[in-house]
Amino acid sequence: MDILDNLNPEQREGVETTEGPVLLIAGAGSGKTRVLTHRIAHLIGTQKAKPWQILAITFTNKAAKEMKERVSDLVYGSEDMWISTFHAACVRILRREAKHLGYDNNFNIYDTSDKLKVIKDCAKELDIDTKKITPRSIASAISNAKNQLLSAKDYQGSNLYEKQIEKIYKMYDRRVKANNAMDFDDLIFETVRLFRLNPDILERYQQQFKYIMVDEYQDTNHSQYLLVNFLAKGHKNICVVGDDDQSIYLFRGADVANILDFEKDYPDAKVIKLERNYRSTQCILSVANEVIKHNEGRKGKNLWTENCAGEKPVFFHGTDHIDEIQFIADEITKEQAKGRKLSDFTILIRANALTRSIEDILLKRDIPYQIFAGTEFFNRKEIKDVMAYLSIISNPADDLSLTRIINVPRRGIGNKTVERLAAVADEKNKTLFEVLKEDADGIVSRGKDKIKQLVMLIENLQEMSQYLNVTDLLDETVNRSGYRNMLQSDKTDEAKIRLENIEELFTVTKEFDNTHGGNLDEFLQQNSLASDTDESEREDSVKIMTLHSAKGLEFPVVFIAGFEERLFPHIRSMEDPKELQEERRLCYVGITRAKEKLYITAAQSRALYGRVERNKVSRFLEEVPKNLIEDKSIKKYSMDNLYSQSGPQRANVNSFKMPQKQNIDMAYKVGMLVEHKKFGQGIITEIKSLGEDQKITINFEKVGSKALMASFAPLTVVEG
Numbered sequence: 001m002d003i004l005d006n007l008n009p010e011q012r013e014g015v016e017t018t019e020g021p022v023l024l025i026a027g028a029g030s031g032k033t034r035v036l037t038h039r040i041a042h043l044i045g046t047q048k049a050k051p052w053q054i055l056a057i058t059f060t061n062k063a064a065k066e067m068k069e070r071v072s073d074l075v076y077g078s079e080d081m082w083i084s085t086f087h088a089a090c091v092r093i094l095r096r097e098a099k100h101l102g103y104d105n106n107f108n109i110y111d112t113s114d115k116l117k118v119i120k121d122c123a124k125e126l127d128i129d130t131k132k133i134t135p136r137s138i139a140s141a142i143s144n145a146k147n148q149l150l151s152a153k154d155y156q157g158s159n160l161y162e163k164q165i166e167k168i169y170k171m172y173d174r175r176v177k178a179n180n181a182m183d184f185d186d187l188i189f190e191t192v193r194l195f196r197l198n199p200d201i202l203e204r205y206q207q208q209f210k211y212i213m214v215d216e217y218q219d220t221n222h223s224q225y226l227l228v229n230f231l232a233k234g235h236k237n238i239c240v241v242g243d244d245d246q247s248i249y250l251f252r253g254a255d256v257a258n259i260l261d262f263e264k265d266y267p268d269a270k271v272i273k274l275e276r277n278y279r280s281t282q283c284i285l286s287v288a289n290e291v292i293k294h295n296e297g298r299k300g301k302n303l304w305t306e307n308c309a310g311e312k313p314v315f316f317h318g319t320d321h322i323d324e325i326q327f328i329a330d331e332i333t334k335e336q337a338k339g340r341k342l343s344d345f346t347i348l349i350r351a352n353a354l355t356r357s358i359e360d361i362l363l364k365r366d367i368p369y370q371i372f373a374g375t376e377f378f379n380r381k382e383i384k385d386v387m388a389y390l391s392i393i394s395n396p397a398d399d400l401s402l403t404r405i406i407n408v409p410r411r412g413i414g415n416k417t418v419e420r421l422a423a424v425a426d427e428k429n430k431t432l433f434e435v436l437k438e439d440a441d442g443i444v445s446r447g448k449d450k451i452k453q454l455v456m457l458i459e460n461l462q463e464m465s466q467y468l469n470v471t472d473l474l475d476e477t478v479n480r481s482g483y484r485n486m487l488q489s490d491k492t493d494e495a496k497i498r499l500e501n502i503e504e505l506f507t508v509t510k511e512f513d514n515t516h517g518g519n520l521d522e523f524l525q526q527n528s529l530a531s532d533t534d535e536s537e538r539e540d541s542v543k544i545m546t547l548h549s550a551k552g553l554e555f556p557v558v559f560i561a562g563f564e565e566r567l568f569p570h571i572r573s574m575e576d577p578k579e580l581q582e583e584r585r586l587c588y589v590g591i592t593r594a595k596e597k598l599y600i601t602a603a604q605s606r607a608l609y610g611r612v613e614r615n616k617v618s619r620f621l622e623e624v625p626k627n628l629i630e631d632k633s634i635k636k637y638s639m640d641n642l643y644s645q646s647g648p649q650r651a652n653v654n655s656f657k658m659p660q661k662q663n664i665d666m667a668y669k670v671g672m673l674v675e676h677k678k679f680g681q682g683i684i685t686e687i688k689s690l691g692e693d694q695k696i697t698i699n700f701e702k703v704g705s706k707a708l709m710a711s712f713a714p715l716t717v718v719e720g
């Protein structure tokens with residue numbers, strides 16, 4: 001069968017117009033991504049391109065993986081194609097070319113927590129109060145600057161706040177570079193810089209990429225936009241697809257103007273529109289259309305489908321969040337009995353914080369679930385430690401990793417010593433590792449031998465990395481460093497869990513060695529890019545993910561939970577009309593993920609962030625004519641009287657069916673044995689104060705580690 005047979009005439013045009021610029025602007029589920037995969041297959045099938053001449057950019061690693069799979073169903077050679085995210089494509093380019101920018105080719109990639117740590121250090125050194133300007137806000141200011149291609153050198157603050165940012169940005173930049181590292185934003189920023197500084201290198205890539213495609217073009221930011229344009233200048237065979245109604249990354253500097261201005265950038269561009277939706281039932285589409293209609297300045301399109309009308313989307317208003325999630329669990333069980341798989345269900349949420357309450361109930365009901373949010377595994381302390389060892393083996397200039405493990409396990413190299421060594425490194429413009437090797441003798445009096453041993457350990461492991469695969473190297477690392485021993489000799493449950501996690505890391509390396517041949521640099525590169533949506537799917541389980549990470553995906557049954565004012569639209573976006581429109585687009589994205597069934601749920605009151613909230617139902621529900629939605633709430637809370645009901649107000653805690661607030665002066669202590677009504681017994685491993693409340697992390701025997709709010713957790717002290 002011909003590849004083109006599966007396409008409608010407009011889609012076919014998008015596939016067959018291979019030469020020159022093409023803009024495909026079309027609504028959700030109209031087959032934009034399908035056009036891209038078929039276009040790639042067509043280019044290969046007709047021998048217009050070799051696999052490596054194709055560059056296809058997607059938004060998440062998950063989407064890239066899916067696109068690769070879809071293409072490999074159609075033609076051979078997908079492994080040689082550049083089908084990846086912007087970041088991964090840039091890493092691939094920079095691993096070859098970084099030396100032209102003054103980096104070593106095995107530079108390190110800093111994730112968010114590395115970045116925050118460096119920022120905190122800089123702020124401390126500059127005497128900037130991080131209570132007034134939080135590290136996160138500094139991080140995002142630096143991000144924004146980089147997305148606008150504003151380098152540390154060029155950045156000039158105009159007010160007091162910006163002047164502080166300027167100072168930190170400059171110091172941060174020096175540090176990261178000195179560590180031979182880049183953060184996520186640098187990957188794009190530096191690639192653009194590479195091309196600007198080296199026209200010959202740019203030309204090489206322009207020649208190579210005969211055909212360039214970008215999915216979700218509406219969410220590209222300025223630096224990504226420039227990058228694509230640089231590369232496309234060679235052959236000018238660029239095809240971008242997107243939907244102005246689905247632009248949801250304004251906060252990361254995405255600029256819808258990029259898609260709207262494409263015709264200006266390429267006056268001879270062929271513009272193709274698709275309005276037929278193949279994904280959802282008419283009933284779901286009508287709701288999506290009604291919501292998005294309320295936005296201004298749209299290109300305007302009305303999606304239609306020949307799919308069956310389907311069932312009306314359902315609304316449920318729970319008395320509290322427990323009731324809300326119970327309803328979701330009930331529906332899942334009911335639908336499952338009718339023959340659906342658990343993996344057919346996806347629960348979408350606006351804010352990560354909602355996952356906890358959903359987890360609680362699914363756990364109780366024995367419904368397996370998987371959360372697609374947060375790089376949880378790789379953020380665990382023990383995993384970060386061991387990865388830091390591997391990093392320093394691969395890249396000796398990685399001071400941050402070295403600092404992290406210099407005294408883990410404890411080897412008698414104290415903070416003061418490390419500070420002194422770091423100061424010398426700064427002064428002599430050397431890496432910390434070089435200082436350990438060459439200067440430590442003169443600086444340190446006690447502990448010289450320990451430092452020598454550490455240097456030897458790292459050098460030995462570096463040598464081994466030349467011939468061992470990652471699994472064996474990891475084994476040597478945890479043994480020789482004493483890390484495994486440290487955990488084995490610690491008899492606490494926490495240490496046991498840490499050991500288990502390290503075992504789990506072996507699962508990851510084994511899989512990598514089998515599929516990728518065991519190169520350490522590649523392994524580190526791959527895992528530093530694992531982003532929030534990229535966990536691999538496990539058994540048959542319900543998915544929980546944020547609306548943002550659901551972009552481009554589709555699921556048979558979708559629940560959008562927490563459909564309330566202040567949660568969705570998010571409280572931070574309610575005042576600003578622009579941001580409110582972005583929230584509405586996010587809502588449109590959520591609704592259009594559903595193929596067959598859509599549920600929208602809310603709660604009259606919920607415990608969140610350690611307090612009880614009582615919010616109105618989201619205005620987005622109000623925007624949908626009532627006859628399009630079936631209200632399954634208990635009658636007295638029906639939609640008719642909801643929106644006009646009470647305003648957002650903080651509830652009187654005691655008047656709701658909430659877990660009663662506990663007396664948190666009860667003085668929980670780390671190490672205490674406590675009993676939770678549902679999770680059973682566990683040991684408190686960490687306590688943090690959060691306003692008037694406390695967040696306690698408890699390591700439960702049965703369910704592992706959980707963080708709970710002291711005031712609401714049904715806990716009793718068993719011992720301690």
Ligand SMILES: Nc1ncnc2c1ncn2[C@@H]1O[C@H](COP(=O)(O)OP(=O)(O)OP(=O)(O)O)[C@@H](O)[C@H]1O
Binds near residue numbers: 277551553592
């Ligand atoms: N011509 C077609 N015939 C049959 N099915 C189609 C056709 N076009 C698209 N589809 C199906 O419709 C669904 C949506 O397609 P796709 O994911 O490509 O849409 P999209 O426009 O990229 O959506 P989004 O805006 O959400 O990214 C997919 O399951 C796809 O296989």
Ligand SMILES: [Mg+2]
Binds near residue numbers: 033
């Ligand atoms: Mg798509």
